[in-house]
Amino acid sequence: MKQFDGIIFDIDGTLAATHDLIFASFNHVAEKYLHKHLTTEEIVALFGPTEDAILKDWMKEHYDSARDDYYNFYEAQHNEMAQIFPGLYDTIELIKSKNIPLGIFTGKGKDSSLITLKAIDLLKYFDLIITGDDVEEHKPSPEGIHKFLDTYKLEPSRVLMIGDAVFDVIAAREAGVQSALVLWDDYSRSKYSDVDADYVFRSVNEFSLFISNNI
Numbered sequence: 001m002k003q004f005d006g007i008i009f010d011i012d013g014t015l016a017a018t019h020d021l022i023f024a025s026f027n028h029v030a031e032k033y034l035h036k037h038l039t040t041e042e043i044v045a046l047f048g049p050t051e052d053a054i055l056k057d058w059m060k061e062h063y064d065s066a067r068d069d070y071y072n073f074y075e076a077q078h079n080e081m082a083q084i085f086p087g088l089y090d091t092i093e094l095i096k097s098k099n100i101p102l103g104i105f106t107g108k109g110k111d112s113s114l115i116t117l118k119a120i121d122l123l124k125y126f127d128l129i130i131t132g133d134d135v136e137e138h139k140p141s142p143e144g145i146h147k148f149l150d151t152y153k154l155e156p157s158r159v160l161m162i163g164d165a166v167f168d169v170i171a172a173r174e175a176g177v178q179s180a181l182v183l184w185d186d187y188s189r190s191k192y193s194d195v196d197a198d199y200v201f202r203s204v205n206e207f208s209l210f211i212s213n214n215i
Contacts, residue, residue, distance in 0.1 A: 003214040006154045007095055008103040008145060008177075009126075010163035011113060013185040015088060016120050021081040025074045026054075029066045033059055048139075050109035050132035075115045084120035085184055087204035091211055096125045098215045101152045104129040105144035105161070105171070128152075139167040142175035149175065162207075164188035169197045182207060 012018045026043050030036055046054050051070060059066040095102055102125055106113055110131045117123040128151055130144040137143050149156055156176035161168060164182050172179035181197035183189040184204055201207035 004100065004158055004160050004178075006101045006103065006148065006152055006159040007211075007215075008105050008148055008159065008161045010161075010165070010168050011104060011106040011108055011116055013164035013188040014162060014168075014182055015122060016082050016084050016116055017185055018082040018116060019185065019187045021074060021077060024077065024081060025070055028073045029055070029059070029070050032069060033062050033066050048107065050107065050138075051112055052109050052133075071111055071115070074112055075119075078115060078119040082116065082119070084122070085204050087208055089120075089122070091204070091208040092122055092125050094208075094212060095215060100215055101128070101148075101154070102126050103148040104131070105139075105148065106130070107132045107139050107167075109133050140170035140174065142171045145171055145175035145177055149177070165192050166195045169195050172197075180207070 009015055012022065023040055023043050027037055030038050052067065055067050055070060056063050092102070104113065104117070104126050108131055110133045113129060113131045114123065117126070128148055130147050132138055134147070135141070135143040145161060149159060157178070159177040160180055161172035161177050162180040162182060163169070164185055165188060169179045169181055178199070179197040180199040180201060181192065181195050183193055183200065183202045189202070199210065201210065
């Protein structure tokens with residue numbers, strides 16, 4: 001029986017293994033402009049605002065050149081450092097074949113979101129892409145989910161938000177949609193395995209089977 005009329009995905013740690021690339025990109029500009037190397041914990045503590053907002057706060061008068069360096073590095077290293085999680089491409093294709101609206105809701109900025117979605121060849125499948133540049137309030141605010149619901153006039157209880165972090169689950173709960181926590185990324189699994197979501201998936205195969213049975 002069809003359970004979902006709309007599905008929303010996060011990007012980092014959900015569609016693609018991008019965490020190492022993000023950490024490397026921030027350190028690329030931190031070392032060049034701030035002359036220091038940041039730990040993973042220090043970088044994660046910055047998350048919430050988009051990359052642009054973080055770089056603006058960091059780099060001050062060097063923002064423009066640091067921004068260019070960040071995105072040039074992020075794009076140039078993407079194929080080496082970040083890939084789609086195996087098996088997800090077929091699952092996205094299946095959802096699309098059922099004419100179910102597919103959305104992105106991510107805290108990433110628009111530029112890095114588009115770089116990643118193009119690099120993993122998924123951009124063509126998503127009907128609505130909501131990034132950190134498209135909302136006033138970032139996750140765990142449900143603003144991006146509300147935009148998706150309003151665009152497609154969907155009943156919240158029949159929409160699924162899929163992400164790898166506690167903020168995705170909180171945003172889903174606040175919007176009244178169902179939540180799926182995915183833990184197939186090593187970083188996410190180490191940080192968020194005890195988050196209380198409607199569904200928890202530890203492998204793409206497990207998730208894919210669930211989706212095929214519910215759309």
